[in-house]
Amino acid sequence: MKRINYYIKIATRLLIIVITCIGFANALLRYIGRYLHYNLSSNAFIELQWYLFSIVFLIGASLVFQQNKHIRVDVFYTKFSKTKKKRFNLLGTLFLLIPFCSVLGYLSFLYFENSYAILEQSSEPNGLPRYLIKFFIPLAFVFLGANAIGYVINAIKNKKNAT
16 A cells, blocks of 8 residues: 555645646636637636546545544544554544445445446536546545555554554
């Protein structure tokens, strides 16, 4: 999973650069088009930009979890000892995150499958296919779930090594 996370990290960094370039190009074409009195911009550019942003967000979630940079509700957590934090993280991952990823991964796959079956398109003129972006929803839960399982395995290994 470490190798996959490495490639996810590189892909998200590259996608952010691509998103920025698409946004810049679209804005530039819009202003040039106003000057020429011709529409050079396209809805496809705008949709592509938000599709790529969605991919960064969805796929990046597993990377954020793997690097332990995700947001926690710190009402009680900050007062816990190091041992209690590890136990809390393990139990939360085991009984909340993994079942959450399993259920939503399955349901979002059905969502993608229905969209793919009808080859769903954007309602915007010159819009992109919607089923392509919907594919990344279940994929994101697979990556997040795999990282969660890896976390549980490492936590159990480390606990055995500590005793």
